[in-house]
Amino acid sequence: MAREIPATITxxxxxxxxxxxxxxxxAALDLTRVTDRWLxxxxxxxxxxxxxxxxxxxxxxxxxxxxxxxxDLVLLFVMYGYMALGFAQTNAGVTFRxxxxxxxxxxxxxxxxxxxxxxxxxxxxxxxxxxxxxxxxMVAAALVMxxxxxxxxxxxxxFPAARAWLMRVAQTAGFRGIQIGAGLGGLATAFRIxxxxxxxxxxx
Amino acid sequence: MEGAVFxxxxxxxxxxxxxxxxxxxATIRRARGARHLPRIRRIPGLEAVEEAxxxxxxxxxxxxxxxxxxxxxxxxTFAFWGMLGHVxxxxxxxETRLIQTNNNYLVMAINEEVIRQAYAExxxxxxxxxxxxxxxxxxxxxxxxxxxxxxxxxxxxANIMIGTFLAESLIFAEAGHAVGAVQIAGxxxxxxxxxxxxxxxxxxxxxxIYAASAYLSxxxxxxxxxxxxxxxxxxxxxxxxxxxxxxxxxxRNWFWDLLSR
Numbered sequence: 001m002a003r004e005i006p007a008t009i010t011x012x013x014x015x016x017x018x019x020x021x022x023x024x025x026x027a028a029l030d031l032t033r034v035t036d037r038w039l040x041x042x043x044x045x046x047x048x049x050x051x052x053x054x055x056x057x058x059x060x061x062x063x064x065x066x067x068x069x070x071x072d073l074v075l076l077f078v079m080y081g082y083m084a085l086g087f088a089q090t091n092a093g094v095t096f097r098x099x100x101x102x103x104x105x106x107x108x109x110x111x112x113x114x115x116x117x118x119x120x121x122x123x124x125x126x127x128x129x130x131x132x133x134x135x136x137x138m139v140a141a142a143l144v145m146x147x148x149x150x151x152x153x154x155x156x157x158x159f160p161a162a163r164a165w166l167m168r169v170a171q172t173a174g175f176r177g178i179q180i181g182a183g184l185g186g187l188a189t190a191f192r193i194x195x196x197x198x199x200x201x202x203x204x
Numbered sequence: 205m206e207g208a209v210f211x212x213x214x215x216x217x218x219x220x221x222x223x224x225x226x227x228x229x230a231t232i233r234r235a236r237g238a239r240h241l242p243r244i245r246r247i248p249g250l251e252a253v254e255e256a257x258x259x260x261x262x263x264x265x266x267x268x269x270x271x272x273x274x275x276x277x278x279x280x281t282f283a284f285w286g287m288l289g290h291v292x293x294x295x296x297x298x299e300t301r302l303i304q305t306n307n308n309y310l311v312m313a314i315n316e317e318v319i320r321q322a323y324a325e326x327x328x329x330x331x332x333x334x335x336x337x338x339x340x341x342x343x344x345x346x347x348x349x350x351x352x353x354x355x356x357x358x359x360x361x362a363n364i365m366i367g368t369f370l371a372e373s374l375i376f377a378e379a380g381h382a383v384g385a386v387q388i389a390g391x392x393x394x395x396x397x398x399x400x401x402x403x404x405x406x407x408x409x410x411x412x413i414y415a416a417s418a419y420l421s422x423x424x425x426x427x428x429x430x431x432x433x434x435x436x437x438x439x440x441x442x443x444x445x446x447x448x449x450x451x452x453x454x455x456r457n458w459f460w461d462l463l464s465r
Contacts, residue, residue: 022218024208039277043310050309050339104343111345115371118378119399125381126402175394178410182392184440185411186279187221188433191228193282197425200285200417201314 003202014194054079140166216463220440227439228432235428242431249388249406250419253287253364256386257294260361266301266336267291268360270351270376271367272391273344276310279414280392284367285318286417291364292322296331303358304337307347312339348372355379365389365404366413369396377403390416 016035019026058072066072082099089096127138146152147163192198210218235241260267269291274281288304295302304319306312316337323332340350352375355363363380365373366389373389373396380387381403389400390408400407408416414433418426450459 022210022214024211027211046309046313107349108343108345111349111375112371115374118374118403122374122378122381122399122403178394178397179392180440180444181437182394182410182414184224184433184437185414186392187224188228188429188436189279189282189414191225192426192429195229195232195429197232197429198282198286198417200289200318201282 003199006202007196007199010193011196014190051079051083140170210465213464215465220443224436224440227436228429231428231432231435232425235424235431238424241424241428242434244415244419244427244430247408247412247415247419249390249408249412250416252386252388252406253291253420254294256362256364256388257291257298257300259386261298261300263361265361266303266358267295267362267364268351268355268358268380268385269302269304269364269366270306271311272365272369272372272376273307273347274311274368275308276314278368280367281311283390283413283416285314287364287366287413287420288315288318289322290417290420292319293326296323296326296328299328299331301333301336303354303360305347305351305354306337306339307342307344309339309342312337344370344372348375351376352379355383355385359383360385363387365391365400366408366416367391369393369400374399374403380404 013035016026016031020029020031021027055076058076061072062069082096085093085096085099091097123141127134127141129135129138143159143162144166146155147159147161147166152159152163189198209215231241257267269288271281271284274284292302294300302319304315306315316334319337320329320332320334323329338354340354341347351372356379360380360383363376363385365376365387369376369389369391370393373391377387377389377400387404388406388408389404390413391397391400392410392413394410397407397409411433415430417423418430447459447463450457
């Protein structure tokens, strides 16, 4: 039953979505709005369960005196503190927004800025000319980089033109091929789930 | 339109999806009847999975697996589950720790069940460690920074990333490289594929991730569905070529009208 019930719900959900998207009667009934609401309710209920579970887990660790006690305390303090602030002020509150803008946004930006260094180190490894493909990639990357900066245009108008061609034609052609393949792969996966032969998520 | 059966502009799409499904279904039936089907080509990224887990076992270090920022209703997340069961079975058999990190609590609930079942199937339910399936953060860069820290502390010998990735893809891949992990990555998101190509040892391109469960399980019926998917793809690509030629020769013609219905 642990497999049959989710499989049956899956088939019913697929039928509702297909009926609502393609058929005029289904679209008029707007059934997907109902299923979307169910999904949102599931998420909301899961958050509630998650908060209880996190609290139990960290209180238990605090009681057992593990060496991560300081982290447990910080987590519980931040979770309940920010939750209380949200309830008191709503998400439009000045302090609530300040915490978000002054703590989360800079932390996010810091992590994002690391990408510049990671891109440099990954490119260094990828562009080492070890094969014909690697050489091709390095030449293409060099052309795109030179064509993107004012120096390229100053050296020759051929650099921005080559960059534009690489981005618009060569790259787009390759990416679209992969995108179409991935789209059809996703569709085939949906069919496998609908037919009940893809059951990895049902513990089968 | 009054009395119309289909939503305007979607009749042809419905028929195409139906034809695609019919081709996949026909090959599944053929596979169920134990009749001959073409083989799936070798996919190095999937061949390397067992080698990566074996390497982690030899080094006495864990295997890390993530689906990135995927949600419960994303197709790449289903591809991830197909691979997760296989990797968990290998880890159970080789007695290697599997650390699976999450940023989505609903996906995590399913991951726990998939891994628990894999350990039970391998006859090692005692090796299942629920604390190794970790919820880190629902926040993209919070999750990325937690994975960075985890890599430094746990130093996994294999890092398998299959699913939906955004800017954190390169952060994970470079962190994995820094600790010397063998890295197998795959995504359908074309904007992140170049990062995986540049930074990982093996890369699954787009649709290859959807073939993972069939390829790894060697299940003939699942394999049949992948063959059907490829046949349907040939059919769709044929339509694209016909459409391109016809549209360029006679713009806004009968073919356009047919597909716009």
